[in-house]
Amino acid sequence: MLTQQRKAHILEVLRRDGRIIAKTLSQELGLSEDTIRRDLRELAAEGLLQRVHGGALPASPALADFSGRQGVAPGAKAAIGRAAARMIQPGQVVFLDGGTTAVQVARNLASDLKATVVTHSPSVAVVLAEHPTVEVVLIGGRLFKHSVVAVGAATFAAIAQVRVDTFFMGVTGVHAEVGLTTGDWEEAAVKRAVCRHAAETVVLASHEKLGAASPYVIAPITEISTLVVEDGLPDYLIEPYRRLGIAVQTARDP
Template identity: 65%
Template sequence: MLTSHRKQAILAALKRDGQVVAKTLSEVFGVSEDTIRRDLRELAVDGLLQRVHGGALPSSPAAGDFVQRQQISTDAKSAIARKAATLIAPGQVVLFDGGTTCVELARHLPPSLQATVVTHSPSVAVALVDHPGIEVVLIGGRLFKHSIVTVGAAAIEAIGHIRADTYFMGVTGVHPTEGLSTGDLEEAYVKRALVARAAEVVVLASAEKLNAASPYVIAEATAATMLVVEGDTPEAVTDPFAALGIAILRA
């Protein structure tokens, strides 16, 4: 089999099964595991999959920059944001991640809500400028222009002084065994710091993020208290998360 044909077959298996294992692929194609690992490396360089120990997972299309991500699953993000907004009670202190779904969440907060939103996202802060009852605390630091969020030591230092009721997390990958992940190392550190400062962690996960992986791990999947997913997400996809004790909320 030509290398190009083998790669297409690998991608087809990945789409069908949600993951591929190098050892199994080597047996199926009658080639060495080294050959399969080379194929996986090259496919990963092309952004077509994410390598993990022993094989590969789908690469999240949500790893693009902020402008690109605004065009992905817009209706789903709006529905997820609307449902997530119902989780915020009056008087709470909540952490909002950066990302397009969290901006939508800010826009869906009811006008009567009195609460405090702490965020490292200027986009979220601007979305709340005209909200009469929301106190906004903007975390400073170096602006990471790809995602329009602040990162770095200054951001992590400021986060360490906050105790929040809930952290609404945006990710690019959510997987029951490979955990919560994102496409930038500094963002991963900031998200990890935010996880540590909240009593509950709610992950906003549209379909393209589920069972996908990105290069930088934020935390194990069990760091999430709840996943907010699209209403038509199959139970076969959510059951592995529910088995870990993570609540599933459908939009």
């Protein structure tokens, strides 16, 4: 089997099964594990998969920058944003993460909601500047332009002084075994810090993030209480999380 044929086969198995186990695939093809691992390294370098211990998982398409992510699953993100916005109760203090789905949450808050939103996302803060009764606490720091969020020492110092009712977390990958992942080391650390200071964490994830993985782990999947996804997803995508005791809320409009 030629190299390109092997790689095409690997990607087909990944699409069909949702993961690659290097040892199993090498036995099926009668090739050495070193050959399979080399193919996986090259495919990972092309951004076509995410290598993990023993094999590979689908790479998240959500690793594009903020502008690029706006065109990924916009309908699903809008529905998830509306569902998450309805979860916020009067008087609560919540943390809205950065990202395109978090912006949708901000846009869909009830016009009479009286609550406090803490965020390190200038994009979220700008949307909420128009809200008449939501107090906005904008956390500063170094602007990570890829995701348009604050990171760095000043950001961590501010987060350490905050305790919120709910953290609405954005991620680029959600996997029952690998956990919650994203594409930047420092951004992952910020999300992890907020998660530690929240009474509960809700993850907002459109379908392309489920079963996918990115390079940097934020936390185990069991650290969250609720996963909000769009309606109509097949059971195989969401059942692994329900089996772990995580509430899966589908974004149905009222």
